[in-house]
Amino acid sequence: MxxxxxxxxxxxxxxxxxxxxxxxxxxxxxxxxxxxxxxxxxxxxxxxxxxxxxxxxxxxxxxxxxxxxxxxxxxxxxxxxxxxxxxxxxxxxxxxxxxxxxxxxxxxxxxxxxxxxxxxxxxxxxxxxxxxxxxxxxxxxxxxxxxxxxxxxxxxxxxxxxxxxxxxxxxLPEGTQYYPDGMVTDQPRDVLLAEIVREKALQLTRQEIPHSIAVRTEEVIERDDEILEIHATVFVERESQKGIVIGKGGAMLKEIGTRARQDLEWLLGQKVFLVLQVKVQKDWQRDPRALQRLGY
Ligand SMILES: Nc1nc2c(ncn2[C@@H]2O[C@H](COP(=O)(O)OP(=O)(O)OP(=O)(O)O)[C@@H](O)[C@H]2O)c(=O)[nH]1
Ligand SMILES: [Mg+2]
CATH class of the missing domain: 3.40.50.300 (P-loop containing nucleotide triphosphate hydrolases)
Structure with missing residues (x-):
């Protein structure tokens, strides 16, 4: 044989x-x-x-x-x-x-x-x-x-x-091994980080807001104290949505951040310091240039 x-x-x-x-x-x-x-x-x-x-x-x-x-x-x-x-x-x-x-x-x-x-x-x-x-x-x-x-x-x-x-x-057809053993995704780390933040924002918001949310990782700093410092921006489409995502006294954004940090620490096996900001990118879902900047 x-x-x-x-x-x-x-x-x-x-x-x-x-x-x-x-x-x-x-x-x-x-x-x-x-x-x-x-x-x-x-x-x-x-x-x-x-x-x-x-x-x-x-x-x-x-x-x-x-x-x-x-x-x-x-x-x-x-x-x-x-x-x-x-x-x-x-x-x-x-x-x-x-x-x-x-x-x-x-x-x-x-x-x-x-x-x-x-x-x-x-x-x-x-x-x-x-x-x-x-x-x-x-x-x-x-x-x-x-x-x-x-x-x-x-x-x-x-x-x-x-x-x-x-x-x-x-x-499956006969073929070659495309990815090395142990590699489970080719998704860049920064994209995954942003996606985890978006997942938490989706969990906590409703109606049209989930569709209006996009998240971008801005900066990742490997600090000397072994903590990974991540800066990300949560984009929404309107000023009113910004208020909702930030929440009363910042409570909503804080909850998004806490949940995301817990997941990230578990995924990365490392302590994470997560800094989130919210920005309005007007009607980005309909704007070709905004879509490109957000990676869609
Ligand atoms: N009970 C149950 N719920 C499931 C199962 N698989 C997925 N779900 C739930 O179904 C919902 C949608 O799951 P997703 O995996 O996000 O679905 P999707 O097809 O990727 O959705 P899109 O990305 O929006 O196209 C989530 O709330 C999941 O937890 C399952 O096997 N059983
Ligand atoms: Mg899906």
């Missing part, structure tokens, strides 16, 4: 907003590389997460939820999805087990099937669905398209994530 060839490839996670794509990415790599939240359109960039096994490597590409765009930012997010769809070896198409399959899912399914790339359908959040809900959902998934497999998963609990990984490895 000859040696097994090395298998490797790119797999994108696709679905409408909030189905759990980023949660699944984190479950695969075993670390937070993508932020998650209950608010739709959390993810704004194609984030790579890598898992390396014995004789294989999967490079996952988490994508923004595909949706009907209302702003230039929304259009950009959809462009990111369509772009990644063209360059992957396999696709994980995701549905939410707790939500009826609707036109949003049909729209995404069509985009996936049009690529003629092997696609596995994941029905996520099985932990939150009753059996009477899950069975018809799996049937609805089958009617949506011609999937290689349909598998119920709980990204939050890790149920069936290993099985899904095995199915994906089978789809």
């Amino acid at each position: 000859g040696e097994q060839p090395y298998r490797s490839g790119f797999v994108s996670l696709i679905g409408r907003p909030n189905v759990g794509k980023s949660t699944l990415l984190n479950a695969f790599v075993g670390r937070k590389v993508a932020i998650t939240s209950r608010k739709p359109q959390t993810t704004r960039n194609a984030i790579r997460g890598v898992i390396t096994g014995d004789g294989w490597q999967i490079v996952f590409i988490d994508t923004p939820g595909l949706h009907k765009p209302k702003t230039l930012l929304g259009e950009r997010l959809n462009d990111v999805v369509h772009h990644t769809l063209r360059e992957v070896d396999a696709i994980v198409f995701m549905l939410d087990a707790t939500q009826p399959v609707g036109s949003g899912d049909e729209f995404v399914a069509r985009a996936v099937l049009n690529t003629h790339t092997p696609a596995i359908c994941v029905v996520n959040k099985m932990d939150a669905a009753r059996n009477e809900q899950l069975v018809p959902q799996l049937q609805a998934a089958e009617e949506l398209g011609d999937w290689k497999e349909i598998i119920p998963v709980s990204a939050a609990r890790g149920t069936n994530v290993g099985r899904l990984q095995g199915l994906l490895v089978e789809q």
